[in-house]
Amino acid sequence: MGERWSLMKKFLIGVVVFLLVISSPTFVAAQKAKEIRIGGIFPMTGGSATFGKSSKEGMQIAVDEFNNKGGIAIAGSKLLIKAIYDDTAGQPLQAVNVCRKQIDQDRVVAIVGEVMSKNSLAIAPICQSKGIVMISPASTNPQVTQKGDYIFRVCFLDSFQGIVMARYVYDNLKLKKAAILYDNANDYNKGLASFFAEEFKRLGGQIVSSEAFTDEEKTVDFKAQLTTIKANKPEFLYLPNYYAASALITKQARELGLNVPAGGGDGWDSPRLAEIGGKDVEGGVFSNHFSKDDPSPKVQGFVKKYRGKYNSDPDALASLAYDAAFILLSAIEKAGSLKGADIRDALKTMKFDGVTGKISFDQNRNPVKSAVILQIKNGKQQYIVTVSP
Amino acid sequence: MEYLVQQLINGIQLGTVYALIALGYTMVYGIIRLINFAHADIFMIGVYTALFTATAYRIPFPLVILISMAVCAVLGVTIEKLAYKPLRHKPKLSALITALGVSLFLENFCALPFVFGPDPRSFPELIPIKAYTWERYNLTVTNIFLINLLVVAVLLLGLFYMVHYTMIGKKMRAVSYDKITTSQMGINVDRIISFTFLVGTALAGASGVLYGLTYASAQSPYMGIWPGWKAFIAAVIGGIGNIPGAVVGSYLMGISEVYATSVSSDLGFGIAFAILILVLIVRPTGLLGKKTYEKV
Amino acid sequence: MRRFNIKRHITFLCLLLAYVIVIAIYRVGLLSSYLAQMLMLVGINIIMTVSLGMINGFTGQFSIGHGGFMAVGAYTSAFFTTIIFQLMGGEPPGKTVWGYALFFTAILIGGGFAAITGFLIGLPTLRLKGDYLAIVTMAFGEVIRTIIRVSEPLGGPRGVSGIPAMTNITIVFLSTVGSVWLMRNFLASTYGRASRAIRDNEIAAEIMGVNTTRQKTLVFTIAALFAGYSGGLYAHILQFLHPDDFTFMKSLDYLIYLYIGGANSISGAITGAVIFTIIPELFRGFQMWRMVLYSILLVAVMIFRPNGIIGEREFWFIQQRKAGTQA
Secondary structure, three states: OHHHHHHHHHHHHHHHHHHHHHOOOOOOOOOOOOEEEEEEEEOOOOOOHHHHHHHHHHHHHHHHHHHHOOOEEEOOEEEEEEEEEEEOOOOHHHHHHHHHHHHHHOOOOEEEEOOOHHHHHHHHHHHHHHOOEEEEOOOOOHHHHHHOOOEEEOOOOHHHHHHHHHHHHHHHOOOOEEEEEEEOOOHHHHHHHHHHHHHHHHHOOEEEEEEEEOOOOOOOOOHHHHHHHHHOOOOEEEOOOOHHHHHHHHHHHHHOOOOOOEEEOHHHOOHHHHHHHHHHHOOOEEEEOOOOOOOOHHHHHHHHHHHHHHOOOOOHHHHHHHHHHHHHHHHHHHHOOOOHHHHHHHHHOOEEEEOOEEEEEOOOOOEOOOEEEEEEEOOEEEEEEEEOO | OHHHHHHHHHHHHHHHHHHHHHHHHHHHHHHHOOOOOOHHHHHHHHHHHHHHHHHHHOOOHHHHHHHHHHHHHHHHHHHHHHHHHHHOOOOHHHHHHHHHHHHHHHHHHHOOOOOOOOOOEEOOOOOOOOEEEEOOOOEEEEHHHHHHHHHHHHHHHHHHHHHHHOHHHHHHHHHHHOHHHHHHOOOOHHHHHHHHHHHHHHHHHHHHHHHHHHHOEEOOOOOOHHHHHHHHHHHHHHOOOOHHHHHHHHHHHHHHHHHHHHHOHHHHHHHHHHHHHHHHHHOOOOOOOOOOOOOO | OOOOOHHHHHHHHHHHHHHHHHHHHHHHOOOOHHHHHHHHHHHHHHHHHHHHHHHHHHOOOOOOOHHHHHHHHHHHHHHHHHHHHHHHHOOOOOOOHHHHHHHHHHHHHHHHHHHHHHHHHHHHHOOOOHHHHHHHHHHHHHHHHHHHHHOHHHOHHHOEEOOOOOOOHHHHHHHHHHHHHHHHHHHHOHHHHHHHHHHHOHHHHHHOOOOHHHHHHHHHHHHHHHHHHHHHHHHHHHOEEOHHHHOHHHHHHHHHHHHHHOOOOHHHHHHHHHHHHHHHHHHHHHHHHHHHHHHHHHHHHHHHOOOOOOOOOOOOOOOOOOOOOOO
16 A cells, blocks of 8 residues: 555656646746747758758848837837747658747747748648748748638749749750759659759750659768769759759769759759859859849848848848748738738738849739849859849 | 669669668677667767868878777767666666667757757868769769778778687677676676777778768768668668678668669668568578677 | 445546546636647657557567557548548538547548558568567568658658648547556456566467467557557647658657656556657757757666666556455
């Protein structure tokens, strides 16, 4: 009997501790809104970590701008904005978890995120069902905004991006045979690959080889696929993947003696591309949202601000996140309310002249914008041309 | 036809990468019957050590390997003393969970921003990569590939010699047979185990450097997980505890993985496991494994 | 005349009390849905860990593929709910009696499929021993995952989203209590004894007349059933499934819960599951140090209590009635 009671005592103590812990500050629901909370859901670790870092930095500049004006007036009083950032590590599951946490626990009124299409696709249904506005700064897969009318984006779609590149390769570079190597575990890569292929063929070009690998976060060795590709003698290598994988692929292609020009999409936008790829990515071309060499005053103003705060140059992710956060906060200001439905309605009709171009939303909540083509010269990005839809 | 041969070369390259890691795994297991989950992470530390020493101090290649091996060896012995030794006489599963814990610790600690950070980094080209193409058959190999092969061959022979023809090798074998009796024979079992870890983890360090050379990048502190598991499976296929077996298993895996990938990348992913299952069902102790704990 | 002996029913009463408290807190709104989700995950993890304990702890085998069974159950039930229900009504079922009945059927089917998978896997592999068994079970787990990953109807590498949120605290609570009760009864019976005999000395057990192959396969199948069932619950909380969620890392998670708590006891399994489901969430405040602390804690517990926190003793409500006594 004594033994049983001591075990039971331990158990009861455990229950009490548990209840205490639950009521501890970590868990108690957030206080009433003395501030406007918006969430930033980005991949801050993992193979797309630079995207997350840039996005957070860009978003924060927008938040600071509004706070420096004193905040936003809601129901008479001016409230400051607080951004809550969470890391998804580039994985849909984590994205779902932090999204839930932000909505339920942190009580954010809107979310900027995510960067990677596969993660945006994962969290969009949640935001939609909870009536929380979600603006993706950089997810380019068309399906994202199809998830519901609370979901917006400020970047162009892959259907556009793929066409841009296909035309550039065919018309400007005058190469007629292309090969594609893409990650088939990821809607972004898959989508971009198929849009490129479709347009390229329509123009009269030939896709001589289309190979896939599974999950670029886990793959380092592409020689098997590259050997197949090489056997089909392509003139151009289209790599619609993120920067780390694309750099490795180009390197290994050169090691196999495949020395044709290579290119990709906005996933290439990172200083790490040249760092990892070295001379093998020299001359590579890719489509992007923004170039810091754009002489327009809006762009240069932003670049200056960014340099001042972070001591480095902004990339497309940072500028997109800035635009996304800015237009979101402007919508909240215009609506004068923190209710999801009001923010959504205000957003639908907003027009904004952003760093990445003029943004207004079509009936699918996608903006109609132009793209730029950049090239890697001497390890740095160089602006080539702007392509309008 | 040349296409198939080129793929074979790719497969051998992959197999070599696995073999280097598998050798360390199998050594440690052979002596203390512990699946050292942290092995893959020590490998990762080898990669990063080489990365930092080479970029920061412009140290020549042979020295870089030695430094990496030394760092990993020290780390390995420390881990053994701190985390594994207390559990030597406790249930094996506890040691396994501890190994898991050490592995998680290394990964996440190194992922902290002020340590290595979670971003991919480029690995400096310690030896400029040169591709040699045999025009007639359209085959290409790189000099790194040849270096890797050389290193594996040297290591294989060296380890084999050490285990079977030296005094300390004899002691290691004795410990793997029967710890208690061996200690009664006057052999310091603790020292032997530490020595095994030293060699095993030094191997991990060396394989890290070669991996960095081959792939010219360090993906993240979590980079060891997948190569580590695949190498471990390779070691099991060959018969865990068996040194030549680890090498055989690795090449089998590397080559079939490459061929499977050329058919479909998802197939390549799963083929390693399929082979493992097949082999173990037919030969439950692995290809070269024997019921007795002898290393052939 | 038999008096109403409260001691016999104290377990039931305590459980009822706990349930009432939790529901009350939830209704009042003090329990955010984030916390509610965590509690449900605790319940699911308890079922998973205890079922793993049946194989690893009580039968002495070494399986690291448990996540695979969970995946089978999760995907099967999700497949059912989303597809079949859409065929019938055009939209997922609401929280009606009819909806719940279908949901329950779906997760039972999920459990069933998982059990079949367990049986098929168990048969050829259970003749391997120790580390080899471990590797093969892990390999099977990954094979299951790869199959899911390449199957487009199962969402492939994209995952499955939009699964209706049918699981709630009540269902999880009842499931957890029910599963633990069933498993505990199994282990307290002659089947349980056979398992423990195998664990202690397989050859001796065989000599004593235990059909080791049959017993091992049986335990494996039953454990897989529970794993699949809890997988179904899991799918309907998360509303989103992705093959990358079920790698060997997930199996390793349950292994950790089990051995930290104490592999040879049900109470150990429960404790491990509860504590180590909650701790990573508690540590969220530590941001990037979260996993570092978690791993240090893991190593520390293992070094200082290698048999697990609970060890071999069972909680009072699990303990077997000793032969001959009333209470």
